Every structure is written in structure tokens, then in C-alpha cells.
Amino acid sequence: MAENRSEEPWRPAFKTGQIFFGDPQECCDCLIWELRTSGARIEVQPEAMPPRAVRLISIALFLNQPCEVVARDGRKMELRFSSCTERAPPRPR
Structure with a gap:
């Protein structure tokens, strides 16, 4: 039986990131407020109008995740990570 991740609690993130979308490639800065295994809650500039499919990147x-926009309320957006998992390589300590 598949695990129901919608019951997973959100955890604070409060880090900067970017969303990439479109052809030609466009980029929009964002603030990542919360994360969970299956998605993220972010905030973008009011004029940002990304499509339903984006890539969220935060060093x-x-x-580094392909995402689907599942909800938007003004500047706040909820993203669901696509099934493909890609992580940026860890930085040396």
C-alpha cells in the first residue's frame, strides 16, 4: 500500500530558491517557507505567473525538484514534487 504523504506535517524551511519554467527558460526568485517529502510552500513576486509545471531549486x-503547482493564493504557492527525485550534490564541509 502506498504511503499517504498528505498527512505528513510541514516543517519550516525559510530559505531562498528559484523556480524555472518555460521555453525559452525563465527564472523567478522565491522564498521557500515550508517543506515536506512530497512538496513545498513558497512565496513569489506578485507579478510572477509560472505555469503548472516548474522546477524548484535551492542550493x-x-x-532540485520538478514540481507541479497545486494551489496559489496571491503570492503563496503550494508545489507537489514530481516522482523524479534529483538532489543537488552536497557541498564540501
Whole structure:
């Protein structure tokens, strides 16, 4: 039986990131407020109008994920990670 991740609690992140989308490639800065295994809650500039499919990247969180926009309320967006998992390589300590 598949694990139900919608019951997983959100954990604070509060890191910067970027979302990439479109052809030609466009980029939009964002603030990542919360994370869980299956997605993220982010905030973007009010004029940002990304499509339904984006890529979320945050070097600070070692995050590089294709995502689907599942909800938007003003500047806040909820993203669901696609099944493909890619993580940025860890930084040397």
C-alpha cells in the first residue's frame, strides 16, 4: 500500500530558491517557507505567473525538484514534487 504523504506535517524551511519554467527558460526568485517529502510552500513576486509545471531549486536546501503547482493564493504557492527525485550534490564541509 502506498504511503499517504498528505498527512505528513510541514516543517519550516525559510530559505531562498528559484523556480524555472518555460521555453525559452525563465527564472523567478522565491522564498521557500515550508517543506515536506512530497512538496513545498513558497512565496513569489506578485507579478510572477509560472505555469503548472516548474522546477524548484535551492542550493541552501540541496533541492532540485520538478514540481507541479497545486494551489496559489496571491503570492503563496503550494508545489507537489514530481516522482523524479534529483538532489543537488552536497557541498564540501
